Amino acid sequence: MPSFVPYLVHTLFPPTVRLPDILLIDFGLICAGIGVIVLLTKTRRWGWLWNDWLTTVDHKKIAILYLIAALVMLMRGGIDALMLRAQLALPTTHFMPASQYDEVFTTHGTIMVFFMGMPFIFALFNAVVPLMIGARDVAFPRLNAMSYWLFAFGAILFNISFVIGGSPNAGWTAYPPYTGLAFNPGPGENYYFLALIIAGMGTTMTGINFLVTTLKMRAPGMSLMKMPMFVWSTMVTSALILFAFPPLTVALAMSLFDRLFGSHFFTLARGGMPMMYVNLFWLFGHPEVYILIIPLFGVFSEVVATFSKKMLFGYPVMVASIVAIMFLAYGTWVHHFFTMGAGPAVNAFFGLSTMLIAIPTGVKIFNWIFTMWGGRIQTTTAMLYQMAFIPVFMVGGATGILLAVVPADYQLHNSYFLVAHFHNVLIGGTLFGLLSGLYYWWPKMFGMKLNETQGKWAFWLFLIGFWVTFLPQYLLGLKGMTRRMYTYPLGFGWHDLNVISTFGAFIMGAAFVVLVYNIVWSLLYGERDLTGDPWDGRTLEWSLPSPVPEYNFPRIPVVHDRDAWWAMKQKGQSLADLRPEDVHDVEMPKNSPIPFLLGASFFVLGFGMTFAWWPIAIIGFVGIILCLLFSGFDYNDHHHLKADAIRQTEATLGRLQG
């Protein structure tokens, strides 16, 4: 046996990844991998996988790729959550070792924020924004695919950590100096920093892409103040991404330098300043929470108007409020660490700025209620999530105000009150919004509806599970329980509430199972959407057939009104009013293997750097340079769809006159 083999085994498979549950997962992953390979080979689907999916630049397909990744990550993050709650259900239990608990709360948080929430949001952006603004694709289709593959390979890099080398274990915020080599020698934190840097680059590019798309690609007549609210929220979110991610990347890179190259930015020794990391992290982190909620404000605005059969109330005010939130979001980051001794003037300033941001948020809540006022509310699953969101988010907002009250925060900081608060807004706001959007736009993405009865089961389980999980956690905060505790002694009176909370978490777990069943059942037997407009929608995506053909619009529409499609329907324009002479040749972006290869190269670079195996890192780096060079000089990046082909497609869809 060569001498490097024991070294490899020890480095790649240390004892922390040889726990029985992880070995079982290893086995499952290997079996699943072999199964997929066999299936693809037997059905001769490799070409289909490569040509239709891995090299695609079509925003609609990229949306589906994002969605699959997000749902898989929702499952992983959810299982992590159930493991945490199982460990915490009873006092002084050892359901898993303390070191594994630390890894699981770290991966739970990181995955839910970066690898579930963000891609799910991008799935919705990709699925509908070009359709809503009457465009044939995003501004930079190949960049869009690059964004996806950077995200995907970042996610893979992060996720392999728990089977190869060991997971990060410093929480999703990764505060130094605990992330330094002195306390944290394994590769786990390297995985965290590199995966987030790689995925973060993809996110930044998505921000640029959708900012340009919403600004430059709108159909003629669609002025800014005629954009659907979801498009507004996309634009604002993109702008937030553009300025929020650089500080994160800087903070992560500096931490990585401390670990790999012996610098002392944030270390305990040699005058490192860990608090600077905290500043940089939250300079990103606070805009990030608005990145995670503003798109869903957009979803809710579309859903509430559609299912109340009514125009959105106070559209200009809604626009003003998210723009206000966009600016204020950069001015509140210190409220994440009032307890770091910034002094009363600084703390008071950031307490007040935080309260200020509640005003535009409150405005939106009122406007959604006024949108329902005088409408005809249809309680579809998408609308149920919207309606559940209002009281849930109001509680989350109110507890947010309480945390902005600086002296109260001195007591509540890092307690379970805080844990309950941010889950309150992230589940009640972000997750409910994502699921609302999923049920609403599923027919457009896949051509069939998700079964409503099953959907409502999942909804009620999610809602009840949510309250049962997190109301007790507010009370635990008042009982002085702090977050990230592996276990707790009996004498503090924390056990009863923890049992209830764990019970609620498993209700939400059941909800997820029903959701997956709902998706699988509907893919097999779901009601086909033949009209393209199953909800009697208001915006342009519903003027197209479901699923939408590659070129989206055979003829770019001209927009006169805010709810463009609703207005067209009011004027009696039908779905099938296309005249053959209106159809011309269309220039479409061409598939490219570069984005996939670029992502793979970043993965190789990241993996090499994680273990400080520099030859591997250099191979990845060379791959990146080659991909960029090749892509930069590749002028053969589009092709022409002939008018005849489009006419034929439209004719088979029954949308062509004559």
Place this chain on the structure above:
Amino acid sequence: MFAQRLMESYRKLVLAALAVGAGLLSAGFSFGPKYVLLHPAGPVAKSELHVFVFALELMAIVAVVVLALFFYAIVRFRDTAGNRAPYTPNWHSHTLLEVSVWILPAILLLFIAIPTVKTTFSLAHLPKGKKPVVIDVTSLTWKWLFEYPKQHIATVNYAVIPANRPVLFELTADSPMNTFWVPQLGGMEYTMPNRVLPLWLEADKAGTYWGHSGQFSGVGFEKMFFNVKAVSQKSFQTWTAKTASAHPMTMAAYDRLLKQTTVGDSTYGNYPADTFPTLASGFSLTGSGMYMVQHDKKGISYLPMVGS
């Protein structure tokens, strides 16, 4: 109808939740003593609870208004056959409403903002006229070291303080960050390496108050409990005098504390001088605001924290 039944059950559910919530609120402060945040034992914790409760009450007003509007809307404007509520599909603007949803919350928040700012500033100063006891706190992996610079004694994982006298905790870390928190005495503050942060607390009456770290710092973090025992001024003096004769902490003993372990309580009659930064930067409670950084031959140092 299915949808109708769902709406009905949702309404009942939320009404029940509201009733429970109102019950909790009214029961609020008769919550048992395990609700440590609701049972403050000192002026700092009391003022923090006071502004928390005030903000909570104002938020409850908002909640009632929003929920009333919301439930009225979703019940009245359902899409059911024969619903006679007015249907106004194009009603999308009402100037008075649109202005008031900005103005009214702003006024309400002003009411919360005023006590927030006042309390924030008042907590940033030691109460006048009472001389504080100074305790230097160092968080270690995973234990707490308390050093009494005036009395030259040290304890691990517990501290003794006189009741009815402010205590100035000066906080630092020779470990990853933690937060120093004694819920019944008052809110927390971070312990950070290379920084010294001040936090003053006071106990109204004698008693033992538990504390814990609020910032994850490694596998032994959840064991970072400690007790603060408040005793009478006389007992405090007796205790310090008695403790002064205990074994001193050697540098070797300090180095042992630095190891990543959990330990029980211990008491030392003295401690090595350079285990706590004698000079530090940052915000202070003694009224002079920010501290100046001084450069000398040995490198960077800072003006002293406490003037006394």
